[in-house]
Amino acid sequence: MGKNEFLTPKAIANRIKAKGLQKLRWYCQMCQKQCRDENGFKCHCMSESHQRQMQIFGQNPNRIVDGYSEEFESLFLEHMKRSHRFSRVAATVVYNEYIADRHHVHMNSTQWATLTEFVKYLGRTGKCKVEDTPKGWFITYIDRDSETLFKERQKNKRIKADIVEEEKQEREIKKQIERAEQLMPLANGLTPVSESEPVLLHKSENGGKIAFALGSSSLKPVVKDKVESSKSVFVEAESDKNERSKSGGNVGKSGGRSALDELMKEEEKAKERSNRKDYWLCEGIIVKVMSKALAEKGYYKQKGLVRKVIDKYVGEIEMLESKHVLRVDQDELETVIPQIGGLVRIVNGAYRGSNARLLAVNTDKFCAKVQIEKGIYDGRMLQAVEYEDLCKVA
Numbered sequence: 001m002g003k004n005e006f007l008t009p010k011a012i013a014n015r016i017k018a019k020g021l022q023k024l025r026w027y028c029q030m031c032q033k034q035c036r037d038e039n040g041f042k043c044h045c046m047s048e049s050h051q052r053q054m055q056i057f058g059q060n061p062n063r064i065v066d067g068y069s070e071e072f073e074s075l076f077l078e079h080m081k082r083s084h085r086f087s088r089v090a091a092t093v094v095y096n097e098y099i100a101d102r103h104h105v106h107m108n109s110t111q112w113a114t115l116t117e118f119v120k121y122l123g124r125t126g127k128c129k130v131e132d133t134p135k136g137w138f139i140t141y142i143d144r145d146s147e148t149l150f151k152e153r154q155k156n157k158r159i160k161a162d163i164v165e166e167e168k169q170e171r172e173i174k175k176q177i178e179r180a181e182q183l184m185p186l187a188n189g190l191t192p193v194s195e196s197e198p199v200l201l202h203k204s205e206n207g208g209k210i211a212f213a214l215g216s217s218s219l220k221p222v223v224k225d226k227v228e229s230s231k232s233v234f235v236e237a238e239s240d241k242n243e244r245s246k247s248g249g250n251v252g253k254s255g256g257r258s259a260l261d262e263l264m265k266e267e268e269k270a271k272e273r274s275n276r277k278d279y280w281l282c283e284g285i286i287v288k289v290m291s292k293a294l295a296e297k298g299y300y301k302q303k304g305l306v307r308k309v310i311d312k313y314v315g316e317i318e319m320l321e322s323k324h325v326l327r328v329d330q331d332e333l334e335t336v337i338p339q340i341g342g343l344v345r346i347v348n349g350a351y352r353g354s355n356a357r358l359l360a361v362n363t364d365k366f367c368a369k370v371q372i373e374k375g376i377y378d379g380r381m382l383q384a385v386e387y388e389d390l391c392k393v394a
Contacts, residue, residue: 075105116137272349281309281312303319304318305318314329315329343356346372356372
């Protein structure tokens with residue numbers, strides 16, 4: 001008997017049946033063929049096209065199964081993200097919604113035999129929050145994007161707090177400088193006059209005028225009998241005042257500069273102690289691979305971009321030439337110094353994390369002169385920064 005015609009009731013009924021979901025055990029993922037009964041599935045397994053697909057599967061079965069598993073997992077999580085992003089839902093409900101598309105990747109082609117095993121796998125890998133209840137397995141999607149935004153906000157808060165703390169330290173340093181300038185005359189043997197101490201003035205017997213030596217360290221009233229001599233006294237007092245103010249001003253300036261230099265040095269040492277770490281990797285810098293174990297694969301002394309830092313000491317490096325992604329420990333990496341005028345990042349030391357412009361290189365001392373760009377230290381010159389503390393920015 002020949003096949004049913006296209007518009008016969010039998011053909012229409014067959015097409016209607018084919019539109020809906022069929023049993024999972026009668027589906028062939030390799031051929032993407034759905035059979036309606038056991039006899040049909042048996043006939044399909046004996047067909048020539050299925051035999052060819054099985055030969056392909058037999059050449060590398062693990063790779064094909066892993067590929068189907070990854071596709072099933074990604075589509076399942078994508079459905080969770082779109083439909084149940086912030087809700088706690090039963091795993092069977094999500095699975096039934098997922099298989100509503102008859103062209104989905106079937107579970108019998110993955111590494112998980114049952115839905116329970118797949119749900120446990122999502123819980124172990126931290127992709128979903130899994131709960132085993134008397135009513136069955138319940139899962140909650142973990143939104144990694146929201147977690148990333150939360151971490152970014154926390155990072156920005158820490159940066160702002162650090163800026164406020166540094167401004168507070170600078171104000172304290174300015175106060176210390178002012179106190180040091182006030183104490184410099186005492187260190188040089190000058191005794192300033194306290195405003196609270198009263199000065200006794202004695203009236204002369206003959207009614208002469210009183211003159212003051214304004215520039216002297218101690219205010220002593222000088223009484224002159226003659227009016228004519230008072231003018232010369234004021235002239236001498238003014239000259240002494242000018243001379244002492246000049247000499248005292250020079251001493252105060254030099255003392256203030258020395259005190260300022262000492263405070264700046266102490267600040268630099270404190271920053272160096274707090275920011276000097278045993279790890280220096282950060283995202284967005286260009287590094288050179290120095291691992292001889294990777295020489296056979298052609299990565300030795302090749303440059304790459306740090307895409308991600310894992311546990312502070314391991315970098316996920318994207319090679320610039322081959323675009324291959326490697327995970328390399330920082331001990332097998334080396335910083336890259338750009339040309340003069342290039343942008344660098346200070347990866348260690350007092351100004352760790354700051355971007356700067358390379359101005360000069362001292363090859364004898366293995367250091368460089370840079371100028372910081374942006375931030376609270378914008379425009380500050382650093383005369384000698386070691387090569388290991390600088391790295392080229394992508």
